Amino acid sequence: MGERVVSAQVDALRRRRREGRQLAPLRVAVTAIVVAVALTSTPSVGLAGRHLALSACVLLFVVEMLGWPLLRVDVLLVRASELLVMGGAGVAIAAIQPNGLNVLPASAVVFTAGVALTPMLAAVVGAIVTAAVVVTLAVAGTGGAGVGAEALLCAVLGLTGALLRRYRIGQDRTELLLAELEEARDDQARAAAAQERARIARELHDVLAHSLSGLSIQLETARKLAKATDAAVELSTAIDGAAGLAKRGVLEARKAVGTLRQDDRLGPDRLPELVEQYGRDFNLAVSLSVDGPPRPVSPELGLTLYRVTGEALTNVARHAAGSTTLVRLSYAPGQVRLEVTNEGGQPSEVAAHSGGWGLAGVRERLKRLGGELSAGPTELGWSVVASVPA
Numbered sequence: 169m170g171e172r173v174v175s176a177q178v179d180a181l182r183r184r185r186r187e188g189r190q191l192a193p194l195r196v197a198v199t200a201i202v203v204a205v206a207l208t209s210t211p212s213v214g215l216a217g218r219h220l221a222l223s224a225c226v227l228l229f230v231v232e233m234l235g236w237p238l239l240r241v242d243v244l245l246v247r248a249s250e251l252l253v254m255g256g257a258g259v260a261i262a263a264i265q266p267n268g269l270n271v272l273p274a275s276a277v278v279f280t281a282g283v284a285l286t287p288m289l290a291a292v293v294g295a296i297v298t299a300a301v302v303v304t305l306a307v308a309g310t311g312g313a314g315v316g317a318e319a320l321l322c323a324v325l326g327l328t329g330a331l332l333r334r335y336r337i338g339q340d341r342t343e344l345l346l347a348e349l350e351e352a353r354d355d356q357a358r359a360a361a362a363q364e365r366a367r368i369a370r371e372l373h374d375v376l377a378h379s380l381s382g383l384s385i386q387l388e389t390a391r392k393l394a395k396a397t398d399a400a401v402e403l404s405t406a407i408d409g410a411a412g413l414a415k416r417g418v419l420e421a422r423k424a425v426g427t428l429r430q431d432d433r434l435g436p437d438r439l440p441e442l443v444e445q446y447g448r449d450f451n452l453a454v455s456l457s458v459d460g461p462p463r464p465v466s467p468e469l470g471l472t473l474y475r476v477t478g479e480a481l482t483n484v485a486r487h488a489a490g491s492t493t494l495v496r497l498s499y500a501p502g503q504v505r506l507e508v509t510n511e512g513g514q515p516s517e518v519a520a521h522s523g524g525w526g527l528a529g530v531r532e533r534l535k536r537l538g539g540e541l542s543a544g545p546t547e548l549g550w551s552v553v554a555s556v557p558a
Contacts (some may be wrong), residue, residue, distance in 0.1 A: 176347035180340040187336060191283070198276045199233050202226065209268035222264045229257040229273050232494070236280065248289045251281050255297035262301055266308035271363065272316040274301040278322045282329020290333075294326040319535070358467060380421055385416040435470025436462065436497060436504075439477055443495055446478075450485040453492045460499035465558050471505050472533045473554065479530055480508035480552040488513035491549055504558040511548040527552070 205224045206213055213223040232238060232254040237247055254535050257275025274297050281293040312482055391407045393399075443456045465473075477495055484493050491513030499504040531541040539556025 171345040173344065176340075176343045179343065187332075195233050195236065195276075198272065198529045199230050202233075202261070202273055203273075205268045206265065209265050211265065212511055215356045218264055222261065223262040225264065227255045229254060229261065232257065232291055233276065237284075244285055244289055245264060248281070248285055248293050251277055251285070251293050252296065254280075255293065255300070256324060259300040259304055261295065263304045263308070265309070266305070271301060271305070271321060272299070273328040275318075275322045275325045277319060279325040279329040282330075282331075283333050285332060290326065294322065294417075298326075320371070351549050373405065380414055380417045382412060387411040387414055424549075435467070436465065436473055438474060439495065439497065442474065442477055443481070446481040446485065450489075452481065453490075454481065454484075455493070456494065456495045456497070458497045458499075463499055463558075465504060468533070469504070469558060470558060472530065472537065472539075473504070474554070475533070476506055476552065476554045477508060478529050479527055480543075483515075483552075484508075484510045484550070485529075488549060502557060503555055505553070505555045507552045509546065509549060509550065511546075513549065530554070 181246055185411045203226060206222065211218050211221055211222060213226060220477060231252065236254075238244055239250055240477075241247075255274055255277040258277055261268070261273050262271065269400040278330070279298050281290045281297075282292075285293060300316055301322070302319050305318060387407060389411050390402065391411055394407055440456055443454050446452050447454045481493065481495075483546070488510050491510040493508065493510040496505075496507045498507070498511075527541065527543055534541050534554055535557055535558050538552060541554045543552045544550070
């Protein structure tokens with residue numbers, strides 16, 4: 169799962185919570201109205217008989233409405249059961265106090281069901297609560313027009329809640345699909361880049377490396393002929409120099425081909441292998457430590473971290489032989505930090521800009537990624553630190 173998809177899911181969760189906070193004032197208003205009507209209508213709340221029953225139903229409805237959902241279980245059947253309990257309290261209020269605002273508690277429950285449940289469960293809960301309140305009002309002697317109006321109110325509020333839920337889900341799905349599309353485009357771009365690198369590597373191998381190899385062979389032949397014919401020293405020296413350049417060119421071309429074919433696989437997971445290689449080949453006392461739980465990074469960032477480590481260790485091998493070196497990779501919230509420090513050895517005079525790949529090239533890559541690179545002396549040696557958002 170890519171970072172964009174995870175971000176879209178987090179945004180959907182935040183919207184759901186924000187929607188709950190936006191509906192909180194409405195729940196408070198409904199609760200206040202129900203309590204005010206219950207206190208001013210007859211029979212009123214009390215501690216005996218119907219008064220006690222009314223008090224218990226009002227208290228249950230208030231607690232459920234203000235604390236919804238009380239059962240913090242993200243299971244639809246559990247929430248549907250809780251809404252049925254709340255709806256039962258609202259129907260009981262209408263039965264005990266028919267002269268009050270009897271349909272408001274039940275209609276509020278129907279609206280909540282539409283917002284919180286699937287269409288099927290919302291329809292079941294809404295139908296049960298609406299039917300119960302309609303029967304209660306009919307038994308209490310409410311006229312047909314009044315009963316019909318109350319039923320219509322419940323239906324409209326339930327439909328409104330369902331539409332709000334459908335809109336929210338549609339928005340979540342749209343943003344998730346867009347995130348997945350962007351991830352797919354990134355994957356396609358990376359695949360295209362890998363194919364292009366492979367094509368360039370083939371061209372280098374087929375054209376440049378072969379040409380240089382042929383040139384090297386011809387120069388070797390020319391050198392032997394010059395030696396056999398007792399050619400001038402200047403000519404032999406020039407041929408030897410050209411042959412050396414051709415050999416180095418072949419090596420550099422092969423190295424470039426290998427780099428092009430491996431760039432998409434180099435990353436933080438290859439650092440132990442890189443550290444071991446430098447310790448073995450250059451006799452360096454180097455170790456690697458990782459702070460924080462490792463997490464996936466982009467291919468470009470992974471390659472840059474790998475290159476920073478290689479360049480720093482190369483500088484240590486050149487300018488601080490015999491030193492003790494530590495490579496520390498830290499995964500912090502929102503950031504990845506790489507630090508290569510060495511202590512002891514010969515006094516370090518490493519410059520920020522060196523030949524080859526160089527710290528300058530690494531710094532440019534980090535800058536494109538929004539990161540930064542610092543390199544300089546410490547009390548005991550030298551330090552190279554790269555930090556980049558991730």
